[in-house]
Amino acid sequence: MLVVIQKVGTRLFRVFEELADRFFGPKLNPFYQLGGLAFFFYWIVAASGVYLYIFFETSVTEAYNSVERLTHEQWYLGGVMRSLHRYASDAMVLVVVVHLLREFCRGRFNGVRWFSWVSGVFLLWLMYASGVGGYWLVWDELAQFVAVLTSEWLDWLPIFNMAMARNFLNEAHLSDRFFSLLSFLHIGIPLVFLLVMWIHIQRISQPKSNPVGGLAWRVLLAMVVLSLIKPAISMDPANLDKVVTVVDLDWFYLGVYPLMDSWSYGSVWLLLGGGSFALMLLPLVVRPKRISVAEVELENCNGCERCFVDCPYGAVVMQARTDGLPYEKEAVVDPDQCVGCGICVGACPTATPFRRQGAHVAGIELADFAISELRERTINAAEALSGENKVFVFGCDHGDELNSLKSDSVAVMSLPCIGFLPPSFIDFLISRNYADGVVLTGCRDGNCHHRFGIDWTEQRLTNQRDPGLRQRVSRERLSRLWYGAGHIKQLRKELTAFQEKLKILGPNRVKKNRVSDGDVDGEELRGDL
Amino acid sequence: MTQLLWSDDFCIGVESIDHEHRELIILLNEICQALGGKSGIVKDKLMGELFARISAHFALEEKIMRNHRYDRYQEHKLDHDKLLDELREIMDDHEASGYASAEKLVKALVSWFTLHFKSEDARLHRQLG
Numbered sequence: 001m002l003v004v005i006q007k008v009g010t011r012l013f014r015v016f017e018e019l020a021d022r023f024f025g026p027k028l029n030p031f032y033q034l035g036g037l038a039f040f041f042y043w044i045v046a047a048s049g050v051y052l053y054i055f056f057e058t059s060v061t062e063a064y065n066s067v068e069r070l071t072h073e074q075w076y077l078g079g080v081m082r083s084l085h086r087y088a089s090d091a092m093v094l095v096v097v098v099h100l101l102r103e104f105c106r107g108r109f110n111g112v113r114w115f116s117w118v119s120g121v122f123l124l125w126l127m128y129a130s131g132v133g134g135y136w137l138v139w140d141e142l143a144q145f146v147a148v149l150t151s152e153w154l155d156w157l158p159i160f161n162m163a164m165a166r167n168f169l170n171e172a173h174l175s176d177r178f179f180s181l182l183s184f185l186h187i188g189i190p191l192v193f194l195l196v197m198w199i200h201i202q203r204i205s206q207p208k209s210n211p212v213g214g215l216a217w218r219v220l221l222a223m224v225v226l227s228l229i230k231p232a233i234s235m236d237p238a239n240l241d242k243v244v245t246v247v248d249l250d251w252f253y254l255g256v257y258p259l260m261d262s263w264s265y266g267s268v269w270l271l272l273g274g275g276s277f278a279l280m281l282l283p284l285v286v287r288p289k290r291i292s293v294a295e296v297e298l299e300n301c302n303g304c305e306r307c308f309v310d311c312p313y314g315a316v317v318m319q320a321r322t323d324g325l326p327y328e329k330e331a332v333v334d335p336d337q338c339v340g341c342g343i344c345v346g347a348c349p350t351a352t353p354f355r356r357q358g359a360h361v362a363g364i365e366l367a368d369f370a371i372s373e374l375r376e377r378t379i380n381a382a383e384a385l386s387g388e389n390k391v392f393v394f395g396c397d398h399g400d401e402l403n404s405l406k407s408d409s410v411a412v413m414s415l416p417c418i419g420f421l422p423p424s425f426i427d428f429l430i431s432r433n434y435a436d437g438v439v440l441t442g443c444r445d446g447n448c449h450h451r452f453g454i455d456w457t458e459q460r461l462t463n464q465r466d467p468g469l470r471q472r473v474s475r476e477r478l479s480r481l482w483y484g485a486g487h488i489k490q491l492r493k494e495l496t497a498f499q500e501k502l503k504i505l506g507p508n509r510v511k512k513n514r515v516s517d518g519d520v521d522g523e524e525l526r527g528d529l
Numbered sequence: 530m531t532q533l534l535w536s537d538d539f540c541i542g543v544e545s546i547d548h549e550h551r552e553l554i555i556l557l558n559e560i561c562q563a564l565g566g567k568s569g570i571v572k573d574k575l576m577g578e579l580f581a582r583i584s585a586h587f588a589l590e591e592k593i594m595r596n597h598r599y600d601r602y603q604e605h606k607l608d609h610d611k612l613l614d615e616l617r618e619i620m621d622d623h624e625a626s627g628y629a630s631a632e633k634l635v636k637a638l639v640s641w642f643t644l645h646f647k648s649e650d651a652r653l654h655r656q657l658g
Contacts (some may be wrong), residue, residue: 045653302545306588306592349581355580357578466588470614472614
């Protein structure tokens with residue numbers, strides 16, 4: 001049932017993400033930076049908040065007027081700040097909810113991600129507490145509506161016991177002191193919010209806590225334009241001696257208040273509290289699939305740290321040597337953090353098909369998919385190829401299903417992540433004439449399921465990241481197609497075009513009488529050539 | 530038969546690097562001996578082994594250079610990459626013929642090592658020392 005929702009959700013997201021790709025391009029696509037955008041909106045809210053606070057009067061009688069002065073007399077600056085403050089807060093709710101839904105669809109709530117998910121539930125409460133508190137301070141009719149309902153709702157809990165709501169009984173009861181408390185809360189709660197935002201990203205390596213520059217200024221500009229054309233304004237001043245009947249709701253933050261009005265407070269507690277509880281239990285209820293984690297082979301590891309640097313999940317750490325060899329460090333995998341993407345293997349300098357002695361080839365390997373097995377399967381698939389323009393297609397388990405691309409001249413192999421493929425495999429295939437060309441495909445550019453697989457692969461192929469693809473390998477025999485799932489037709493078209501191009505390029509350096517690559521190590525199966 | 534003998538000149542003062550230099554020289558000598566008689570497969574395996582171990586060695590050396598903010602890092606790394614390319618050239622050109630006429634090129638490898646030790650690695654030693 002959950003899987004169906006996730007699949008449908010993923011398809012929906014794909015539609016919007018690809019639409020956004022067309023306007024923004026993969027680097028600026030907001031769907032790939034939702035968390036960073038949330039942080040960005042926070043900073044806009046904080047900065048505008050500081051400005052507003054300078055002019056805000058915290059007494060009950062003067063609060064409303066100070067906001068009115070800012071909004072109307074200082075419309076060009078204070079008014080813009082107020083609107084920015086409101087719209088960036090609303091935008092934050094929007095990106096946070098989309099972020100939540102997206103992570104849910106991608107299954108990022110259990111296993112190693114439980115921490116981010118559960119801290120995120122707390123963040124929802126803090127975000128709403130921050131936003132709702134802000135509406136109180138304006139002390140207009142909307143604030144009155146919100147304040148009365150919120151305090152009565154909170155008073156439903158045994159700990160408060162009707163005390164808070166009494167402040168709002170009538171005009172005489174609301175004191176300056178209580179109002180000052182509210183304004184301090186509106187600073188204090190957002191600060192706690194920021195602290196938990198920081199905690200939320202602690203277990204993510206290289207978190208995107210800022211949107212890319214090009215997206216950031218565009219978003220800020222859009223917010224400023226919105227603030228100028230539709231300024232945020234107050235309703236009539238609050239009057240506790242009257243009951244508020246008509247309100248101009250901000251549906252982003254205050255959508256639950258009509259419910260509070262028509263349902264009982266207990267029901268709303270059940271809805272919100274029960275819902276939050278259910279969200280937090282999700283990692284326990286829906287268990288992750290069994291993963292083949294990475295394992296370090298100390299005899300092949302010299303502590304070069306490439307796997308440590310490349311791991312997208314911080315699952316590899318460097319620790320002091322334990323096997324007595326004269327190396328300072330060794331790589332250590334934390335199986336609780338490892339998701340089995342294999343990007344570490346792609347980074348390891350000893351993960352190469354040229355090496356074929358010993359049971360273990362590389363310093364770090366996936367338990368279920370050793371380099372020796374990758375080598376064997378690659379060679380077997382390639383040896384079955386015939387004709388000219390032989391192509392080997394490497395893809396990933398999260399991109400399209402590749403089997404329909406198979407033919408006499410095309411071999412395919414799906415990997416946990418394209419970042420798992422050591423570049424020397426490409427060198428191996430082409431230089432030993434197993435293939436005339438190699439195609440790399442997988443997830444959509446900017447949307448790698450394992451965060452950095454595509455980026456690291458691209459950087460390795462352009463020698464900006466080690467291990468690089470040796471310069472001597474002709475890049476014309478290499479094609480990278482980062483379309484993502486759902487584009488098999490396009491893949492097939494590109495593959496055909498690539499084969500045409502290879503035909504024009506002509507034959508590879510032909511290796512006749514290739515020394516057998518498929519024998520068992522340590523034995524001389526064939527005589528001297 | 531070419532042989533590369535270990536010399537204390539090759540020490541750069543970092544235990545892990547010196548250890549790997551020693552191991553690599555042993556392997557190189559093994560390859561030089563194998564050129565004389567062993568089968569093409571054995572020679573190819575040894576070359577593959579050399580390729581993997583040199584790749585790992587360079588990765589470690591480069592990490593150490595970065596950690597020490599070594600000023601000639603880019604040049605030294607360029608030298609490493611050139612060597613790996615040359616090694617791959619030798620492997621590609623001679624693997625099919627069982628490395629029959631590879632002795633000259635392997636000699637070139639050996640003298641590259643000696644030169645690299647004496648120049649780049651020795652300078653590294655002075656900087657790190």
